[in-house]
Every structure is written in structure tokens, then in C-alpha cells.
Amino acid sequence: MNGAGRVLSSLAALVYALILAPIAIVVALAFSADNFILFPPSGYSLRWFRALSTHGPLLSALWLSVQIASVVTLLSLVIGVPAALALAKGRFSGRDALTNFFLAPLLLPTLITGLALLLFFTPLRLTATLPGLVLGHMTVTVPFVIRMMTTAFSTLPDDIEAAAATLGAKPWRVVRRVTLPLVTPGLIACAETVISLFLSGPRAATLPVEMVRYVEGRTDPLIAALSVVLIVATLIVVVIVERLVGIARAVGK
Amino acid sequence: MSDARLKWLLLPAALFVLAIYAWPTLGLFRNAFNETGPTGAMVETWSLKTTAEVLEDNFTFDLTLNSLWLSLSATLLALAMSYPVALFLFRTNSRFRGLLAVVAIMPMLISGVVRVFGWLAILGDRGLVNSLAQSFGLISAPMKLVFNWTGVTIGLAESIMPYMILALLAGFGQLDRTLEEASRSLGATPMRTFLRVTLPLSLPALALAAGLGFVLSMSAYITPKLLGGGRVFVLATEIFEQATTNTNWPMASVLAIYTLVLLLLLLVTSNLAARGLKR
Numbered sequence: 001m002n003g004a005g006r007v008l009s010s011l012a013a014l015v016y017a018l019i020l021a022p023i024a025i026v027v028a029l030a031f032s033a034d035n036f037i038l039f040p041p042s043g044y045s046l047r048w049f050r051a052l053s054t055h056g057p058l059l060s061a062l063w064l065s066v067q068i069a070s071v072v073t074l075l076s077l078v079i080g081v082p083a084a085l086a087l088a089k090g091r092f093s094g095r096d097a098l099t100n101f102f103l104a105p106l107l108l109p110t111l112i113t114g115l116a117l118l119l120f121f122t123p124l125r126l127t128a129t130l131p132g133l134v135l136g137h138m139t140v141t142v143p144f145v146i147r148m149m150t151t152a153f154s155t156l157p158d159d160i161e162a163a164a165a166t167l168g169a170k171p172w173r174v175v176r177r178v179t180l181p182l183v184t185p186g187l188i189a190c191a192e193t194v195i196s197l198f199l200s201g202p203r204a205a206t207l208p209v210e211m212v213r214y215v216e217g218r219t220d221p222l223i224a225a226l227s228v229v230l231i232v233a234t235l236i237v238v239v240i241v242e243r244l245v246g247i248a249r250a251v252g253k
Numbered sequence: 254m255s256d257a258r259l260k261w262l263l264l265p266a267a268l269f270v271l272a273i274y275a276w277p278t279l280g281l282f283r284n285a286f287n288e289t290g291p292t293g294a295m296v297e298t299w300s301l302k303t304t305a306e307v308l309e310d311n312f313t314f315d316l317t318l319n320s321l322w323l324s325l326s327a328t329l330l331a332l333a334m335s336y337p338v339a340l341f342l343f344r345t346n347s348r349f350r351g352l353l354a355v356v357a358i359m360p361m362l363i364s365g366v367v368r369v370f371g372w373l374a375i376l377g378d379r380g381l382v383n384s385l386a387q388s389f390g391l392i393s394a395p396m397k398l399v400f401n402w403t404g405v406t407i408g409l410a411e412s413i414m415p416y417m418i419l420a421l422l423a424g425f426g427q428l429d430r431t432l433e434e435a436s437r438s439l440g441a442t443p444m445r446t447f448l449r450v451t452l453p454l455s456l457p458a459l460a461l462a463a464g465l466g467f468v469l470s471m472s473a474y475i476t477p478k479l480l481g482g483g484r485v486f487v488l489a490t491e492i493f494e495q496a497t498t499n500t501n502w503p504m505a506s507v508l509a510i511y512t513l514v515l516l517l518l519l520l521v522t523s524n525l526a527a528r529g530l531k532r
Contacts, residue, residue, distance in 0.1 A: 005443065008344070011341075012337045015335075016356060018334065019359065019414070020359075021371070021375060022368050023359070023363065026367060026374065029374050037379065037380065038384075039374050039375070039380050039381045079265045079269055082262035082263075082266070085259070086260060086262040089259060098267075101270065102270060104274070108278070109516070112281070112513060113277075115492060116277040118497075120277035120280050139273055193366065194474050197474075198496065208364060211366040211367075212475065212478075215370060215373075
């Protein structure tokens with residue numbers, strides 16, 4: 001018997017077609033010449049990419065997201081990596097409880113975290129500011145970095161001296177090749193839309209927030225053009241990570 | 254470095270989680286005891302008035318039913334689609350396995366707004382499904398597939414599928430190939446083998462994936478908001494409305510805690526079910 005039966009393979013192929021359908025259609029729409037969402041488009045052009053390159057609100061939102069993503073990634077590594085090292089290598093009582101404490105923010109829905117942060121930041125006048133948005137995103141990225149890096153550090157030799165000898169190599173390779181490529185573009189394009197929605201104001205909107213506003217107000221192919229740009233960026237990252245480490249190994253069996 | 258000194262490395266992260274996560278979450282619980290005055294301004298107090306208001310309101314009951322029903326249908330739809338993919342990925346010895354796994358979890362890596370936009374193009378009045386159906390003469394007027402419950406259910410099912418596929422793959426560990434081969438070699442048809450061996454063995458994985466999908470659906474905001482077009486009301490959309498548009502923080506906090514309690518009950522149930530099925 002081969003790996004998967006014929007019936008199973010065809011069923012899986014069908015579902016794959018469904019998974020890919022929205023993405024394929026967004027790509028086709030980005031090159032549409034129409035003024036609204038019509039599928040298939042009546043003609044093809046690059047007009048929506050041109051419109052995108054002059055769309056002020058989306059471009060400034062993109063810039064804000066790039067700034068947030070860089071600061072958040074840097075700070076999350078500075079805070080998360082030492083904690084992960086201690087959690088993976090230290091032998092002290094309460095280590096498991098501490099690990100759970102650090103990963104707790106990943107358990108609650110971001111809707112709840114976003115609300116809690118809105119209530120906390122408003123009296124401090126931190127909503128719709130760069131520091132507020134950075135701190136808000138870090139509630140998700142710091143635990144994420146800690147989880148990833150704890151696993152990375154755990155595979156090092158248990159003897160601290162021996163571990164220190166390989167410190168420069170392995171964990172930093174994980175930082176460079178997994179954490180950075182996964183966290184930074186993810187933060188720009190999609191991660192934590194909900195937290196952003198809670199903490200953004202009219203003056204400071206991140207890219208996902210501006211996209212939500214745009215889709216709520218109008219339905220023309222401009223967002224499709226922006227999506228293509230984001231999808232291409234994501235694909236490049238995924239391919240790089242897959243080549244270097246293998247997402248399949250990172251996520252499953 | 255001694256273990257005692259190693260502990261100091263935890264300090265920055267601990268301070269961060271305490272100050273920016275634990276303290277604000279406590280603040281949310283504190284807010285649930287406040288009241289909203291007649292002018293709409295918040296009154297700081299320790300009362301259960303807001304909680305009583307929320308629990309006595311028939312709208313809360315409707316929202317709960319809406320949330321539960323939407324999550325149930327999205328989870329079942331996603332489960333039916335994730336199962337073949339997960340089983341396929343678990344079994345295949347194709348050299349493209351890694352690539353196929355990435356494609357299966359790709360929706361997770363793409364912005365929710367982008368995927369919603371894709372569904373608008375497929376299910377909208379002038380979208381793919383309606384233009385195909387009209388050109389074949391199946392329908393005369395476009396079917397309403399978005400900005401209603403149908404669209405939200407489809408979009409939500411797609412968005413939770415990657416998580417469910419990963420959960421299924423993790424749970425398939427005990428799915429022993431040799432049992433299926435034994436069943437086949439003893440003369441059972443492939444269908445019978447699936448129903449009597451494969452499916453029962455994957456029940457714990459299915460229960461866990463369903464639990465995860467349900468929890469994710471209950472707290473999803475973007476999909477109900479955008480694909481619902483303002484016509485789909487669930488607990489998540491109401492929490493956001495109360496917090497931002499109405500700035501009724503006590504109400505938003507009570508609703509958030511109410512949703513959390515529901516989620517906890519659901520998680521405990523699904524874990525108990527998964528454990529029961531393992532025996």
C-alpha cells in the first residue's frame with residue numbers, strides 16, 4: 001500500500017483547491033481594470049498598483065507598521081531570549097510554573113487582551129501612540145519568542161559551560177533564521193489586527209487597521225493589489241524559512 | 254553561571270508580563286464592577302449592577318446563541334475539510350510533503366483582511382460563484398452569500414482550518430498503520446476499515462481539534478465584522494462595539510469575562526471528551 005489512498009488524495013486535493021481559491025482570486029483581481037469587485041474581471045491592468053503607490057493613508061500605515069515591527073522584534077528578543085535561556089537551562093524550583101506564567105498571554109484571545117490594554121492605556125494616554133502600539137504587540141511577541149527560544153536552548157548540551165561554547169552558534173542561528181523572518185513580516189502584514197484595532201486612533205493606524213477601514217468603506221481592487229504585495233513578501237519569507245529549517249519540521253511530525 | 258544568577262535573566266520578561274499583561278487583565282476584572290451613569294460616564298464603584306444588566310438582557314442571550322451556533326457550524330465545516338488534509342499529510346510519503354504542509358497552513362500566514370477580501374470576490378453579488386451560476390442559467394438573481402451568516406460561516410471555517418489541521422496532525426500520533434493493514438488483510442473493505450478502525454482511532458484528535466476550532470471561532474472578530482457587513486452580531490463584535498463606539502467599559506468588561514467563562518467551560522468539556530475517547 002502506498003502512503004495515502006486514492007480517495008483520500010482526491011479529497012485532500014479538493015480541500016487544497018478551496019484553501020487556495022481566495023488567494024488565487026485576490027491575485028487575479030489585483031490586475032483588474034474594473035472599478036469594483038467583478039470576477040472574472042472585464043479587463044486587466046496595473047492601475048490598482050499605481051493607485052496603491054499614491055494612496056497616502058495606506059502608505060503611512062505601512063510605514064507605521066514597519067516601524068512598530070522593527071522596534072517590537074528588537075525589544076522582544078532583548079527581553080525574551082535571556083528569559084528563555086534561564087527557563088531552558090536553569091534548575092530552580094517553580095520553573096514550570098514560571099514557564100506557564102510567561103506563556104499565559106498566548107492562551108487568552110487577543111480580543112480580551114486588546115480590551116484590557118485599551119482600559120489600561122487610555123488613562124495613561126498611550127492609545128494611538130507608537131509606544132502604546134509597541135507595548136501592545138509585545139504582549140504577543142514576547143511569549144512567542146520565549147516559547148520558540150526555550151525549545152531552541154533545550155536542544156543544547158545540558159552542561160552550562162558546554163552550552164555556552166555553542167551559544168554563539170545554534171540559538172542565534174534560530175533567531176536569525178526562524179524568529180526574525182517569522183516575526184517581523186508577520187507583524188507588518190497581519191499579526192494582531194485585533195490588538196491594533198483596539199489601540200489605534202485616527203492619527204495612528206497600523207496597516208491591518210487601515211485595511212479593515214478600507215474594506216469596510218469601499219470594495220474596489222485596491223486592497224487586492226496591496227494583498228499581492230503582502231502575499232509575495234510572505235511567500236518569499238516562507239520559502240526562505242522552508243529552505244533553511246523546514247517549516248514541516250517546525251510545525252508538525 | 255550558577256542557577257541562582259541565571260534566575261536574574263527572567264527579571265525583564267517577568268516585569269513586562271506583570272506590568273503589560275497581568276495588571277491590565279486584573280484591571281479588566283476591576284472594571285466589570287464599575288457602573289455606567291445616566292450620562293454615559295463611568296462611575297467607579299464595587300457593584301454587580303452591570304453584571305446583572307448584562308445577564309438579564311435578552312440581547313446577551315441572543316448573542317450567546319449566535320456565537321455558539323456560528324462557532325458550531327464553522328467548526329464542523331472546518332473539521333470535515335481539515336480531516337482529509339491532515340490524514341493525507343500524515344500518511345503521504347510524497348517528497349512534496351513539506352511544501353504541502355506549508356500550503357495547508359498558509360491561511361495562517363496571510364492577513365485575515367486579505368482572506369476576507371478573497372471571499373468577497375468569490376461569494377459577492379458579482380463574484381465568482383454568482384457569475385458562474387448565472388452564466389449557466391441556474392439562477393436569475395444573485396444569491397446572497399456574503400454580509401450574512403452564510404458568508405461568515407464559510408470565512409470563519411477557512412480561517413480556523415490551519416490550526417485544526419495542526420491539532421489533528423499532533424493528535425494522530427496513536428494512529429497505528431499496522432491496525433489498518435490488519436483489517437484490510439482480514440478482508441474488510443476500505444470503507445469498512447475506515448469506519449471501524451481509522452475513524453474510531455482518530456476520535457481523540459478530532460475532539461481536540463474541534464475544541465480548538467470552537468474556541469478560536471468564539472473569539473474571532475475580523476471575519477464576523479467584515480464578512481457580516483454589520484448584520485452579524487456575536488459576543489466578539491458586541492465586546493468591541495461596547496468598548497470603542499459606545500465607550501461603555503464596564504459593559505465591555507462584563508461581556509469579556511462572560512465570554513471567557515463560556516470558553517473555559519467549553520475547553521474543559523472538550524478535554525474531558527478527548528480523554529474519555531482515548532480509553
